Structures are given as structure tokens and as C-alpha cells.
Amino acid sequence: MPITVAALRETAAAERRVAITPEVAKKWRGQGLRVLLERGAGESAGFPDSSYPDVEFADADSVLTTADLLACVLPPTDTALAKLREGAVLVGQLRPYGAAERLSAIAARRLTAFALELLPRTTRAQAMDVLSSQAGVAGYRAMLIAAEACPKFFPMLTTAAGTIRPSRVLVIGAGVAGLQAIATARRLGAQTEGYDVRPETREQVESLGAKFLDLGVSAAGSGGYARELSADERAAQQQALADHLKVFDVVVSTAAVPGRAAPKILTAAMVAGMKPGALIVDLAAESGGNCELTRPGERVRQDGITVLGPLNLPAGAPLHASEMYARNVHHFVDLLLRDGALQPDFDDELVSKSCVVRAGEPVFRG
Numbered sequence: 001m002p003i004t005v006a007a008l009r010e011t012a013a014a015e016r017r018v019a020i021t022p023e024v025a026k027k028w029r030g031q032g033l034r035v036l037l038e039r040g041a042g043e044s045a046g047f048p049d050s051s052y053p054d055v056e057f058a059d060a061d062s063v064l065t066t067a068d069l070l071a072c073v074l075p076p077t078d079t080a081l082a083k084l085r086e087g088a089v090l091v092g093q094l095r096p097y098g099a100a101e102r103l104s105a106i107a108a109r110r111l112t113a114f115a116l117e118l119l120p121r122t123t124r125a126q127a128m129d130v131l132s133s134q135a136g137v138a139g140y141r142a143m144l145i146a147a148e149a150c151p152k153f154f155p156m157l158t159t160a161a162g163t164i165r166p167s168r169v170l171v172i173g174a175g176v177a178g179l180q181a182i183a184t185a186r187r188l189g190a191q192t193e194g195y196d197v198r199p200e201t202r203e204q205v206e207s208l209g210a211k212f213l214d215l216g217v218s219a220a221g222s223g224g225y226a227r228e229l230s231a232d233e234r235a236a237q238q239q240a241l242a243d244h245l246k247v248f249d250v251v252v253s254t255a256a257v258p259g260r261a262a263p264k265i266l267t268a269a270m271v272a273g274m275k276p277g278a279l280i281v282d283l284a285a286e287s288g289g290n291c292e293l294t295r296p297g298e299r300v301r302q303d304g305i306t307v308l309g310p311l312n313l314p315a316g317a318p319l320h321a322s323e324m325y326a327r328n329v330h331h332f333v334d335l336l337l338r339d340g341a342l343q344p345d346f347d348d349e350l351v352s353k354s355c356v357v358r359a360g361e362p363v364f365r366g
């Protein structure tokens, strides 16, 4: 009996992605697996049921009671978890930090669950790296939202009605999302600068044709990430940044420290010192925001400055976001399969470090 790999229609607000695309379903069928989807699972991502070759469809309850492995984009609801077959494997972005109740619910079903956000950022893990694939989409979308909301053109224009100066754009946090935001601002013709506390980002920002804003604060942490700034470092950063902020029309902020609330970088006073009509798009809104004024999911106007806190940006480009996400999941699930059966090798650090519940035992110590 082949194992059944399954996905539901995602139910989180405004979520349009799907964890299994036609391309990946085909690959799993080629590997001899059974693929089962809730009817309409891919519809909002641009994949109607008819686009899935050789896949079975059922209602959500039947999917949950028959799946050997359930792939998800965001954590299933408590109701869905309670129906998932005991002993099944759950793979997806499970948002494990500060989610003790959800992890207990997963354990109570005696599931084995893998939170893909916990995969070590090693070279071997690149093909499964959902943080990178989805952050790239988020960075791209954030800059398009900024361009749309900005009262100015991004590019320089020489017209019969005179010359239009290009917008000046600053991207704070030059990780995966920030670099894609920089690349997008450059493609739109803005005069673009990037800033980060990890020194190695200077070269990456410059390689995109943007200028690196050096504020003299360096905070490289472990695993390629930034560490949290000390109070003194934060004060130095804010003082240096406040002077520079005055020249920018648009600030896109993407700064994050894994497992922690987003660092507060832009104070209300700094925002008040920006140009009238300036715009901040705070991509860190979901984890508290980089700006003191950010309200997740809302638009705030203060002192003539607009602060946007958009949520779940990857869902705004659901087709490509799903394609990349599903490929990430496919590569990860390969690690769990041996001879067509689900037999995760817990000696492999990609398996052990992403596991949050193992056969009903909570193992995440976040």
C-alpha cells in the first residue's frame, strides 16, 4: 500500500497558497506515492483541481483521516489537527515559537511534526529552505506595495514637463527579503540604499547596484543571523539612522532576529523627522514591527508620514510562492522516505533539528 501524501485547502485569513502543486504531485506519483487533496485546495493559488494529474480529491475530513503525511503552508486549525489520523506526519511552517498549545495538540494526536522554519540554513538545506523562498516573495511584494503607495515615481524621468528626480529608497535589513526588496526597487529605477548589522551584507547590497548605508553598528550572531543589539548599540544605531532618514521617500524594513520579536529600529520621533509624504512599509509587522508606529495589517498616518504593516505578503503572489514552497516540501519529504515508506533518519540534522514533535513527544526547546 503506497503512502498517502496530502494537503488541505489553507484556511488562514487571506491565505491563497497551497502546499502541493501539480508539478510536485506529479513527482510524488512518479515515486509511487498516492497524492490526496481536499477539493479546491489549489484553486486560489491558480491551480484548479483539473490541473493536477493523477491525483485523488476528497473532502477535508476524509483527507485528514487517511493522510500518512499532511503538508501544509501554515499550521492546520485545532479542529483539523484533532481529526488528523494518529501517527501521521505533519510537515510545514508550523510557527513553533511561542506556540506551546499548538505543539501540545500535535503531541496529543501522537503525530510526528516538522517545522520547516527550523531547518538549519546549510548548503544542503537550501533546496528545502522555505524561509528563503517565501522571504524572497515577501521582499518583492513589499517593494511593489511601496511603489504603489508612494506619491512619487520611483525612476528618474526626463519629460517635456521637466525632469523628475528618482525616489530615494532605504531597505533596513538586507537578508533574503531585504535583498529582493532592494533588487525590486532597483528594477523600478529608485535610488536605493540598504542597511544591515551583519557586515557581510555590504557586498551583497552593492552587488545589486545599491549603496550600503554604514551606521557603524555591527552585530553578526550565530548561524549566519544577526544577534540582538545591546541597549547602547541600539541607541547608537537610532541616533545615526535618524540623521539619514530625512532624505528618504520610502523605507522598507525587514529586520528580524529568529525566534524573537522584531527589533524596534524606527521610533516615533525618528518617523516625525522624515520628509512629508514619506512612506514606511514594515515587513516585520507580523512579528511586532521594526517601527514603533506599525500596527499589523493596518495603515497609520502620523505627521504626514504613512506607515504600512502588511501581513502574509507571500500569499499575495500565491502561484509562484506555492511553486517554490511545494518544491521545498518535496525536497524535505525525500529525507523522510526510505523504500517508499516514511522512515525519517533522526541522525540527519536536517530531520532532527526541524522536528518539533516525535511520535507524540514534544522535542522543540525553543
Ligand code: NAD
Binding pocket: 121, 122, 123, 125, 126, 129, 131, 132, 135, 172, 173, 174, 175, 176, 177, 178, 195, 196, 197, 198, 201, 223, 224, 225, 226, 227, 229, 254, 255, 256, 257, 258, 263, 265
Ligand atoms: P532574518 O529574516 O532573520 O533577518 C532579516 C535581516 O535583518 C537579516 O539580514 C539581519 O541581519 C537583519 N537584522 C537583524 N537585526 C537588525 C537590526 N537591529 N538592524 C538592522 N538589520 C537587522 O534573516 P534571513 O533573511 O532569513 O537570513 C539571514 C541570513 O541567513 C542570510 O542573509 C544568510 O546569510 C543566511 N542564509 C543562509 C542560507 C544558506 O546558506 N543556505 C540560506 C538563507 C539564509
